[in-house]
Amino acid sequence: MHRRSTLIRVVAVGATLLTLAGVAGSATASDATASDATASDAPSAAREAAALTGTAKLDRPPGDDATVTIDAHLDAADKNDPRKAHGTIKLSHYMTNPKFGGSAEARVDCLLTGGKVATVSAVVTKADGGLKGAIGKRLGLTIHDQGKQDRFGYSWAMVGIPNDLPDDMPKCVSAAPFDKTKPGSGDLHVLPMK
Template identity: 50%
Template sequence: MSRLNRRTKVIALSAAVLLSAGAAGSAAASGTGHQASGTGHQGEREAAALTGTAKLYRSAGDDITFSFDAHLAAEDNDNPLKATGTFAWSHYIDGDGAWAKAKVDCLLTGGKVAIVSGVITDSDLPGAKGRRVGITVHDLGHHDRLGYSWASVGNPVETKDLPKCVGSAPFEKVKQGTGDYTVVPWRPAF
């Protein structure tokens, strides 16, 4: 892929993230001081990250947990498709439900909003392995929000050919006192 085509793709992907983030996300685009991990450049800030674990609030008492360990190394700043890491989630109510783990294949952040996608590598939901899912997180301190691709396109088993870095608006609320998410904002070089 030529550098111009890759740059155009990155610009299009980042524009989509920034549009979904809105003014609140762009106002928080200052650095966080996080250092790169595994880049070989001591003290260099990683290009982007989404980390943390928390439970979602549901009035019906659902037990829903999402965990993230997604990173874009400093040397890969111009290509969010080189993000690495994993994310996992589980959803149970009255003993019924499922869990899944995915390998990250894209990470875009804008301000305090992150969109991460990945392919399910392990799950107890029949037919889920090999399917791509996307999740959006809005890092609001202790009032984080989260959205997931299957809210609009059907459960992961029913979703075919979901593009990389596609999520939904972060409509769910994190349950107070159950954890927190941290977004390291991306600073593209263009």
């Protein structure tokens, strides 16, 4: 009996020490993370509820080069409000016939995921060339993460280019993923809602 109570006490003390070590370790890691983080990247330090990240080219014929880079995140604390998503989307599209070219950068304002499908929207903050008319407009993208060749949809599918998007487009609106990414050109990853 005496031996059993000693063993229980040793296990209890060991568990307490492990718990305290874990708390101290996480506090140290949190402190280091917090001190390294700036105000602009502080939300990304929190555990994520969902994310859409990666770079890929669309599967287009020669002379038509369209690339997208997405870095969209929804923190766990905001999982019930996809409009609190943050991050950036970068687009570039250059064609030789008809001659067209431009790039744009947009600030993410919504992210919804369901399984391996995500819809993200963002407001264009910078653009050049043929995409200058998109500044201040909201665009939407839908991605179906299929591994080596993802499916891709975009809100301007019916109007031509993002310049022609309506000024009052709602958040998290896009088209079905009707297009494809080019195999071997990169990959887009969906972290489903937790």
